[in-house]
Amino acid sequence: MNRHQQWIAFATIVRKEIVRFLRIWTQTLLPPAVTMSLYFVVFGKLLGDRIQDFGDFTYIEFIVPGLVMMSVITNSFSNVASSFFSSKFQRSVEELLVSPVPDWLIVAAYVVGGAARGLIVGVVVLLVSLFFTKLQLHSLALVILFFILTALTFATAGFTNGMLARKFDDIAIVPTFVLTPLTYFGGVFYSIELLPGIWPTVSRANPILYMVNGLRYGFLGVSDIPVPVGIVILVIFLVVLFGFNLWLMKKGHGLRS
Numbered sequence: 001m002n003r004h005q006q007w008i009a010f011a012t013i014v015r016k017e018i019v020r021f022l023r024i025w026t027q028t029l030l031p032p033a034v035t036m037s038l039y040f041v042v043f044g045k046l047l048g049d050r051i052q053d054f055g056d057f058t059y060i061e062f063i064v065p066g067l068v069m070m071s072v073i074t075n076s077f078s079n080v081a082s083s084f085f086s087s088k089f090q091r092s093v094e095e096l097l098v099s100p101v102p103d104w105l106i107v108a109a110y111v112v113g114g115a116a117r118g119l120i121v122g123v124v125v126l127l128v129s130l131f132f133t134k135l136q137l138h139s140l141a142l143v144i145l146f147f148i149l150t151a152l153t154f155a156t157a158g159f160t161n162g163m164l165a166r167k168f169d170d171i172a173i174v175p176t177f178v179l180t181p182l183t184y185f186g187g188v189f190y191s192i193e194l195l196p197g198i199w200p201t202v203s204r205a206n207p208i209l210y211m212v213n214g215l216r217y218g219f220l221g222v223s224d225i226p227v228p229v230g231i232v233i234l235v236i237f238l239v240v241l242f243g244f245n246l247w248l249m250k251k252g253h254g255l256r257s
Contacts, residue, residue, distance in 0.1 A: 001100050001101065001102070006101075006102070006105055009099075009101045009105060009109070010105055010108065010109045010112075012109075013096075013105075013106070013109035013110065013113065014109050014112050014113045014116070016113070017079070017083060017109070017110065017112075017113025017114065017116070017117075018113055018116050018117075020083065020113075021079060021117045028075070028079070028117060028121075029117075029120065029121060029124060032071045032074075032075060032121045032124065032125060033121075033124050033125060033128050036067050036068075036071060036125045036128055036129075037128055037131075039063075039067050040060065040064075040067070040128070040129060040131075040132040040133075041132070043059075043060075043063060043189065044059065044060030044063060044064075044132050044133065045060065045132065047059075054191060054222075055222060057136075057220055057222075058133065060132060060133045061133050061134075061136070061220065062191075062216075062220070063188060063189055064126075064129045064133065064135070064219070065212065065215040065216040065218070065219045065220065066186075066187065066188030066189065066212045066215075066216065067125060067129075067188060068122050068125050068126055068129070068215065069122075069146075069150060069188070069208075069211055069212045069215045070183050070188055070212075071118075071121050071122055071125045072118040072119065072121065072122040072147065072150050072151050072154070073118070073150060073154045073179060073183060073208065073211070074154075074175060074179060074183075075117050075118045075121040075122075076114050076115050076117065076118030076119075076150070076151045076152075076153075076154040076155040076158065077114075077118075077154040077155065077157055077158040077161070077174070077175060077179060078158065078171075078175060079113070079114040079117040079118070079155070079158065080110050080111060080113070080114030080155045080156075080158030080159045080161075080162060081158035081159070081161040081162045081165070081171050081174070082162070082171055083110065083113070083114070083162070084110055084158075084159055084162030084163065085161075085162040085165045085168070085170075085171055088162070088165075088254060088255065089168075093255065094255075097255060103246055103249035103250060104246055106249065107156075107159060107242065107245045107246060107249060108242075110155075110159055111152060111155040111156050111159060111242075112152075112155070113155075114151075114155035114158055114159075115148070115151035115152045115155040116151075118150075118151035118154065118155065119147060119148070119151050122147060122151070135219065136219055136220055136221075137218075137219060138217065138218060138219060138220060138221035139217070139218045139221075140218070141218075142214065142215075142217060142218035142227065143215060143218035143219060145214075145218075145231065146211060146214040146215045146218060146230070146231075146234075147215070149231070149234040149235065149238065150211045150215075150234065152238055153234055153237050153238045153241065156238060156241040156242050156245060157174075157237075157241055159241075159245050160241055160244060160245055160248070161174050163245065163248045163249075163253055163254055163255075164248075164253070164254065165254075166254065182206055182207070182208045183208055185203065185206055185209075186203075186206050186208030186209045186211070186212050187203070187208075187209045187212045187213060187224060188212055191224055192204075192209065192224045193224060200224075204225065207233055207237065209224070209225065210225055210229060210230030210233050210234070211230060211234065213225050213227070213230060214227050214230035214231065214234075
């Protein structure tokens with residue numbers, strides 16, 4: 001395939017993925033907005049008024065970046081995992097496999113399509129947060145960078161989940177038993193400086209901590225960790241996961257009998 005044909009193939013897959021989740025927006029975009037609204041009400045307003053301020057910021061201002069990042073992570077991951085596994089289950093992915101479309105392009109297109117959902121949901125949650133608090137902006141460049149890198153990284157991880165899954169139940173295992181615990185212990189609702197003993201050190205092994213704090217620094221200008229470290233970790237995860245997916249595609253794991 002020449003570059004023009006590759007671009008057409010890439011754009012077609014991405015468009016298919018975006019149209020897929022936009023067509024059912026009441027299931028893909030609306031629920032995260034409602035869920036995060038409940039977080040803002042319960043944690044931000046009802047409990048937030050009883051929690052001391054974090055420096056120059058109220059509690060709800062402090063948790064907004066973390067909740068936004070949580071929505072980006074879960075939606076980017078789940079979109080690709082469910083979409084690609086459905087293609088495997090329905091055997092429609094075989095049409096791609098027998099076409100001249102290279103493996104790297106298939107992975108990239110699914111990842112970009114899933115990242116698009118994560119970014120849209122993140123923007124929706126940001127807009128919802130305006131009903132509960134005011135937003136500050138310390139660095140627009142860092143906000144955009146962490147938005148995009150996080151969405152791409154977890155969309156790539158979702159592709160891995162879709163490749164390795166053998167039944168629909170396997171799609172829910174990683175979000176339930178891996179992503180959710182890591183997210184809740186990733187500094188969304190607290191600063192690791194408040195943790196006692198060795199727990200701040202243990203928390204630094206959680207990659208989501210760096211993503212949450214990176215976005216928080218972009219909005220508020222405060223972070224528990226060095227922001228460049230978070231960028232490096234995201235890039236490493238993205239490259240490693242993308243390479244692993246290419247290896248799975250080449251091997252035909254779960255794709256060829």
